[in-house]
Amino acid sequence: MYTGGNDVTFKITLAYDGTAFVGWQRQAAGASIQGLLEEALARLDHGEVIVSGAGRTDAGVHALGQVASLSLRRAIDGPSLVRSLNASLPDSVRVLEADLVPDTFHARYSARRKTYRYRLWNADVLSPFERQYVWHVCGPLDRDAMAAAAMLIEGRHDFAAFRAAGGKTRSTDREVFSSRVVVAPWPPVPPCPLSPLILYEVSGSGFLRHMVRNVVGTLVEIGRGRRPIEWMSEVLAGRDRRQAGPTAPARGLVLVSVEYDAGLLAPER
Amino acid sequence: MYTGGNDVTFKITLAYDGTAFVGWQRQAAGASIQGLLEEALARLDHGEVIVSGAGRTDAGVHALGQVASLSLRRAIDGPSLVRSLNASLPDSVRVLEADLVPDTFHARYSARRKTYRYRLWNADVLSPFERQYVWHVCGPLDRDAMAAAAMLIEGRHDFAAFRAAGGKTRSTDREVFSSRVVVAPWPPVPPCPLSPLILYEVSGSGFLRHMVRNVVGTLVEIGRGRRPIEWMSEVLAGRDRRQAGPTAPARGLVLVSVEYDAGLLAPER
Numbered sequence: 204m205y206t207g208g209n210d211v212t213f214k215i216t217l218a219y220d221g222t223a224f225v226g227w228q229r230q231a232a233g234a235s236i237q238g239l240l241e242e243a244l245a246r247l248d249h250g251e252v253i254v255s256g257a258g259r260t261d262a263g264v265h266a267l268g269q270v271a272s273l274s275l276r277r278a279i280d281g282p283s284l285v286r287s288l289n290a291s292l293p294d295s296v297r298v299l300e301a302d303l304v305p306d307t308f309h310a311r312y313s314a315r316r317k318t319y320r321y322r323l324w325n326a327d328v329l330s331p332f333e334r335q336y337v338w339h340v341c342g343p344l345d346r347d348a349m350a351a352a353a354m355l356i357e358g359r360h361d362f363a364a365f366r367a368a369g370g371k372t373r374s375t376d377r378e379v380f381s382s383r384v385v386v387a388p389w390p391p392v393p394p395c396p397l398s399p400l401i402l403y404e405v406s407g408s409g410f411l412r413h414m415v416r417n418v419v420g421t422l423v424e425i426g427r428g429r430r431p432i433e434w435m436s437e438v439l440a441g442r443d444r445r446q447a448g449p450t451a452p453a454r455g456l457v458l459v460s461v462e463y464d465a466g467l468l469a470p471e472r
Numbered sequence: 473m474y475t476g477g478n479d480v481t482f483k484i485t486l487a488y489d490g491t492a493f494v495g496w497q498r499q500a501a502g503a504s505i506q507g508l509l510e511e512a513l514a515r516l517d518h519g520e521v522i523v524s525g526a527g528r529t530d531a532g533v534h535a536l537g538q539v540a541s542l543s544l545r546r547a548i549d550g551p552s553l554v555r556s557l558n559a560s561l562p563d564s565v566r567v568l569e570a571d572l573v574p575d576t577f578h579a580r581y582s583a584r585r586k587t588y589r590y591r592l593w594n595a596d597v598l599s600p601f602e603r604q605y606v607w608h609v610c611g612p613l614d615r616d617a618m619a620a621a622a623m624l625i626e627g628r629h630d631f632a633a634f635r636a637a638g639g640k641t642r643s644t645d646r647e648v649f650s651s652r653v654v655v656a657p658w659p660p661v662p663p664c665p666l667s668p669l670i671l672y673e674v675s676g677s678g679f680l681r682h683m684v685r686n687v688v689g690t691l692v693e694i695g696r697g698r699r700p701i702e703w704m705s706e707v708l709a710g711r712d713r714r715q716a717g718p719t720a721p722a723r724g725l726v727l728v729s730v731e732y733d734a735g736l737l738a739p740e741r
Contacts, residue, residue, distance in 0.1 A: 220600040265601075285597075294603045328554070331489040332534075332605070334563045 210274050212306045213284060214468065217269040219296040222335045222454065226262040227269070236260075236296055240271065243291040247284075248275045257310040257461040258317055261413075263453030265336065268299075268460040272310040304468050316380065316462040318406040321419045322455045326399035337400070338419070338455040344426035346401060350384040352425045352435040353403060356418060357382050363442040365421075367413035367450075375442075378408040384422070404459075413450055420448035479543050481575045482553060483737065486538045488565040491604045491723065495531040496538070505529075505565055509540065512560040517544045526579040526730040527586055530682075532722030534605065537568075537729040541579040573737050585649065585731040587675040590688045591724045595668035606669070607688070607724040613695035615670060619653040621694045621704040622672060625687060626651050632711040634690075636682035636719075644711075647677040653691070673728075682719055689717035 217236070225233035229241065237254050244252035257270040279287070281301040288298045307313075324330070324337035325344050356362075356379050363375040382405045386398055403419055421438055424430045438447045486505070494502035498510070506523050513521035526539040548556070550570040557567045576582075593599070593606035594613050625631075625648050632644040651674045655667050672688055690707055693699045707716045 218600050220603075289597065294598065295600045297597050297600050299597055328558065328566050328568055329563065331487050331564045331566050334489075336601070 210276060210306065211278065212272060212274045212304050212308055213281070214302045214304045214308060214310065214463075215271050215273065215284070215288075215298050216300040217266060217271065217296065217298055219266050219269065220335070221260060221263050221265045223295060224262060226264065227256045227258070227260045236266075236269075237271075239292055239296060240273075240288070243288055244273060244275070246291070247279075247287055248277050250276065255310045257314045258319075258410075258458045259412075260456075260458055261453050264456045264458065265454075266458040269458050270310045270314070270461040270463075272304070272308055272313075274306065302468070308463075308467055310461070313463055313467050314409070314461050315464055316406055316408065317410060318404065318459040318461075319410065319415045320457045320459050321403040321405075321415060321451065322457070323401040323403070323419070323423070324399050325401055330399075333400075335454055336457075338423075338452050340423055340426075342427065344401065344423070345428060346384065346386060346426065348428075348432050349401070349403075349422045349426040352422055352432045353382045353384045353405075353418075355382075355432070355435040356439055360439055361442055362411055362414055362439070364438045364440075364444060364447050365414045365417040366411040366444055367417075368444055370412050370444075372411055375411060377410060377414070380406045380408070382406075382418070415456060416451040416453070417444075417447050419451035419455070422448070423451065424448040479545060479575065480547065481541060481543045481573050481577055482550070483571045483573045483577060483579065483732075484540050484542065484553070484557075484567050485569040486535060486540065486565065486567055488535050488538065489604070490529060490532050490534045492564060493531060495533065496525045496527070496529045505535075505538075506540075508561055508565060509542075509557070512557055513542060513544070515560070516548075516556055517546050519545065524579045526583045527588075527679075527727045528681075529725075529727055530722050533725045533727065534723075535727040538727050539579045539583070539730040539732075541573070541577055541582075543575065571737070577732075577736055579730070582732050582736050583678070583730050584733055585675055585677065586679060587673065587728040587730075588679065588684045589726045589728050590672040590674075590684060590720065591726065592670040592672070592688070592692070593668050594670055599668075602669075604723055605726075607692075607721050609692055609695075611696065613670065613692070614697060615653065615655060615695065617697075617701050618670070618672075618691045618695040621691055621701045622651045622653045622674075622687075624651075624701070624704040625708055629708055630711055631680055631683055631708070633707050633709075633713060633716050634683045634686040635680040635713055636686075637713055639681050639713075641680055644680060646679065646683070648674060649677070650675045651687070684725060685720040685722070686713075686716050688720035688724070691717070692720065693717040 229235045229238040240254045254271050254273045284301040285298050322337045324339045329339040359378040362377050385402045496505050498504045498507040509523045523540050523542045553570040554567045591606045593608045598608040628647040631646050654671045
């Protein structure tokens with residue numbers, strides 16, 4: 204437990220249901236996760252607190268393990284910070300952990316690996332319990348073709364083809380460590396013999412805005428048989444946003460985890 | 473496919489997220505699942521249609537496999553009825569199947585076995601994705617004691633102790649075929665080493681209003697160590713509602729399935 208001094212820095216881990224939010228980032232109008240956290244922390248710390256998130260998730264995107272960093276003047280220990288924040292946040296946002304870190308730690312700049320999951324529901328009828336958390340794709344999908352195509356983007360590449368339309372990021376080089384389609388175990392929904400839930404899981408050094416959703420839109424074109432497996436490599440090599448598939452809806456996307464070098468997390472003494 | 477004649481009877485199977493409804497049954501005010509179905513069917517059949525549900529789930533209670541029966545004048549086949557209803561229902565209610573049955577079939581009176589599941593979340597922090605679908609119970613729960621107590625209500629008994637306060641049902645005798653606590657597999661939520669999700673699953677010939685929720689409230693008193701395992705048998709034998717535990721919240725309860733004798737379902741020829 205940290206017991207003295209000023210300006211202590213915390214790494215907090217969060218889960219949220221993004222359905223009702225304008226996204227992670229504070230906007231001119233509407234509730235954002237960053238905004239809610241900053242308001243709760245300002246009350247706690249009696250002054251402005253800036254919260255930096257590892258992934259700036261868009262409106263409707265969810266998180267199981269978003270990470271944010273923040274500095275407080277007030278001396279408080281991690282478990283108390285968790286309790287205090289959860290007491291003032293809505294139950295759609297939960298702080299899971301708060302750890303003291305060196306003041307050099309920054310949730311976004313220090314991140315080494317981020318993992319996202321995209322959830323597709325492939326059956327005629329969509330479960331009412333999944334309606335905010337999947338993209339409902341009707342009609343047959345060739346899951347093997349999607350799995351083969353997904354792996355074609357692994358490695359270090361220029362991902363300009365999958366950037367958001369109008370995206371202005373200077374460098375579009377990123378490294379994708381793993382890009383896989385997995386069929387989730389699921390209780391069978393009659394009369395569907397296959398699991399309706401298809402998961403796409405991708406880990407990388409970082410992601411361009413809309414990159415995961417644009418890769419998923421491209422995978423679904425391939426799954427539908429409108430394009431061959433190799434189209435994924437062609438789109439990637441073309442570096443032209445207009446060649447890729449459509450942007451998959453936000454509600455199917457979940458930020459699963461953000462990882463850091465252990466050395467960055469060790470508290471200074 | 474049924475192609476002629478009048479007054480065809482259907483058995484429909486439904487899933488719904490009960491969060492935003494006043495319950496299964498049509499009420500003076502508020503949206504009910506029965507009301508939505510009857511309105512959609514009245515448009516389809518050009519006249520009043522009565523829908524009977526197997527389980528009259530309360531406000532906030534969910535269903536994975538509710539069953540209802542209804543008769544239509546219009547000739548329509550099962551898959552078309554499913555599509556037509558889903559096109560006009562909100563996405564929080566989905567018709568999974570529609571099967572032609574003899575006109576002697578009645579979803580409630582013909583039911584032989586109903587299965588309910590109650591979902592408990594036992595960890596300090598509640599997942600934002602579960603907030604509408606569990607009872608969040610903090611503090612340690614003795615899962616083994618709950619499992620042992622759950623089995624004590626199996627068999628044919630007078631369940632008056634677990635009826636709703638003020639319940640007026642004539643007979644309170646019911647047969648419980650199976651009453652079990654199972655710990656669900658779940659990805660661990662740090663820093664919780666146990667799965668936070670505890671499921672109570674109960675199958676019986678029928679259930680009194682609030683019976684499952686009152687059994688769960690009693691199980692949680694035992695899990696908290698406030699009462700011994702045998703208290704479950706004492707409460708049952710006492711047949712006095714005031715002796716049982718509190719009524720568990722509606723949002724943790726799911727009607728999982730309703731079963732019928734095969735002979736009742738065979739279409740008449």
